[in-house]
Amino acid sequence: MDALDVARWQFGVTTVYHFLFVPLTIGLSVLVAILQTMWHRTGNERYLKLTKFYGKLFLINFAMGVVTGIVQEFQFGMNWSDYSRFVGDIFGAPLAIEALVAFFLESTFIGLWIFGWDRLPKRLHLAAIWAAAIGTNLSAYFILAANSFMQNPVGFRINPESGRAELTDFVAVLTNKVALVTFPHTLAGAFLVAGSLMVTVGLWHVMRNRDSADTGAYRFATKLGSWVVLISSALVVLTGDIQGKIMTEVQPMKMAAAEGLYTTESPASFSVLTVGSLDGSRELFAIKIPYLLSFLGTGDPNGTVQGINDLQAQYASQYGPGNYAPIIPVTYWSFRFMIAFGLAAAAIALLVLWSQRKGRTPTSKWLLRAGLVMPVLPLLANSFGWIFTEMGRQPWIVFGEMLTRDGVSRSVSLTEVLTSFTAFTLIYAVLAVVEFKLLVRYARAGVPDVTPDDDTDDTDDTDDAERPLAFAY
Template sequence: MDVLALARWQFGITTVYHFLMVPLTIGLSLLVAGMQTAWVRTGDLKYLKMTKFWGKLLLVNFAMGVVTGLVQEFQFGMTWSAYSRFVGDVFGAPLAMEGLFAFFIESTFLGLWIFGWDRLSKKVHLACAWAFSLATMASAYFILAANSWMQHPVGAEIVDGRPRLTSIGAVLTNNTALAAIPHTIAGAFSVAAAFLVGVAAWHLWRKREQADEPHRDVWRASLRLGGWVGVVAFAALAVTGDAQGKLMFEQQPMKMASAEALCHTEKPASFSIIAIGDVRGANCEDVKTFSVPALLSFLAHNDFSTEVKGVEDLITEYQAKYGTNYPVDPALGELSGKPIDYVPNLPVTYWGFRMMIGFGAVGAGVGVLALWFTRRGRIPSTKWGPRIAMLAIATPFLGNSAGWIFTEMGRQPFVVAPNPSGVDGVWMFTARAVSQLSTGEVWTSLISLTLVYAALGVVELYLMRKYVTGGVDAVMPPQKPKSPKESGTEPLSFAY
């Protein structure tokens, strides 16, 4: 493989790995803050136990997210320095705001929350939990604003061959970002919900025959919370995904045509449910699709009769706007002077789009089953139910990853996709963005980072398994011993 392919693999591995931690942190932090709110308002010990148990798992996941996130941002200087030089005046602003504002608040209030159990009043301590959880959402907002600028550049002009920021407000209120943010937050809640359902179902089933199980109410409440959150999150994903898809049809028509393997322009256009055959070619000669007539036209334009352009026609348009061949430039390596392939990897975009939807639906379906089997005080008694719930923890993680792979690979060959109505020149081919490195150098960093991330994965799984199997008893400290003279009113110690 050449440097470009290796650099893309390295960025893909580190990004997907890091994003396994991000949605669980976002979703679980808000749910834990809600649990603690319920405890402060009601005084019910059940909610304190839930806060402590799920909070411990949140901390483990957050720590791993920080470690992998630091490496993620260094990627822009390691293998994508040409990209950083081109977009640094614009792209650096939201990244700096994330680090200096959101992450600073996030870390500060998380520290206060961890060490403030016995030192802060209940309400102040609760405020720290909410400040941390809301800061995680703010952090996601700034990161998504930066990513959305790559998908749809706004608020910039070309000066001396590079984009220069003209309006940070335009970058932060980019309609692409405003569509991506609620969709990403809904995906984070779906991840946290499946996590709650799977772990709680396993604990309920494991001790189902113990009538005196002291923490049964904790697991049942957690399972039902996860079930309801998962159902609502999937509904929100459908609504926000529809809005995001309509924007993509306007801003990146090739991406959405690839997502449907729509090789030829149709009016009205049918929505492909599944394709049989080889979808790699742009003409789809050997592909048979099972589709819903006119549905794609509605999804694209809210109209059952509108034309939707196919891949072949879009290739002609892209060639007219951005050229048929790469420039003759040694920095482009093997692609120097070669024809530009404007078609993304069709199998990845087509099946990635369906995996995103399918895995999300499975997670929501398990949530519905969890609510059904725990209705009216019931406890799951079959072996297959909790096992399915445990396996289903992976489905929203896979759905989120598939969605991001589709989003990033679907805009190729651009690393900064052109804005159809934006400033001319504010776009960049991926082939131009890579650093001038040797294949040996990139192989070294790729192998090193992969091994380090594999080791971190083992550590996280070990810690997660330790605290999951330990249950509430592993995170709730015993009551402090009391002297005979004490009246019995001394509170529990809640420090970690």
């Protein structure tokens, strides 16, 4: 084990941990805005209660996402300084815009939304949550544009004197074909997570508090969340199909590794299960669906999909001696776990809708148990999706331009990286407990009472501006 190994583990752990909060924040921001819009248009207190209820869960998650996200950018300078020097001119641009525009937009308007209840006009207050939601989604786009450069570098040139990558076309970076398809795919996955949480909380209250006056609100939330999950699942499949074709074009080794395809095939079969040799050089046993991989990768059932061994020979000739294949079992199984967990969440959402057909109240304990684990499934799907994306690119940190081993900080020792890795892991473990307890506590508390206070003294002439700001919840 050396500093490179630990630096990779640290970045992987902190990034996956951070991304547990990101999709929920992205999805809930829009769903809360939709609920408040419904209240604004109808005046129905049900939607106001749900807005404040899920809005509280959104704010808890947003705060935790901000805290864990700050660490990501620090690591570029601490553990990956050679990478930062090489690509900072390009990678820094979208990240700077994300911080200066998108993040400030969302954080500013979230503040207005929190403290603007009964202070801002209803339309302006509604606009604040929509602005925050738009800022959240813009943040996702700029970050994905930066990551997409690592997958498919465009809009740059290599300075022969400094050896650094220099930005030549910022529009090309923002319109990278990988970014254009990764963004909707990521958003669909985010709504899958947010919809699942909405289902879980609503279903728990529907089944545990059947005689509550707010049962109607919970039933609506459960149905809305279920439909969000089903629609998001369909969009994940659609955008994933497009993403697979682009991946076959720009990163054929990743596609070959995802399918355990060792030799070039035309037509190529989709691997349901493949067992390879220990050295990852050949296939020993496989269960396959004919023609499917060719269609997924090229859009043509008879299309050609390159194999791992042929690509390895090609890259060794192009880039020099070395192993250019990722860790096949990790790439292969992370791709399948991503699909399996996402489909499982969609199946539970379908069962929840069926259990509430024609006004029925679900009673199955098994359904409740499935509902309680439901948010974990799309979170796992998102995590395995990112593991596949990043591990499938290896050994490149910037595909075709810089190897991961060349991006690590040369002056940082194994002890230093190991110390920071241990510290962050322990801190994140504590934060995970805090986040979980807060979400469970406020989810179990149920929707708030939004009845106006009838005891207000109308003769009180105290200047409202002199009253202290109060958190709306």
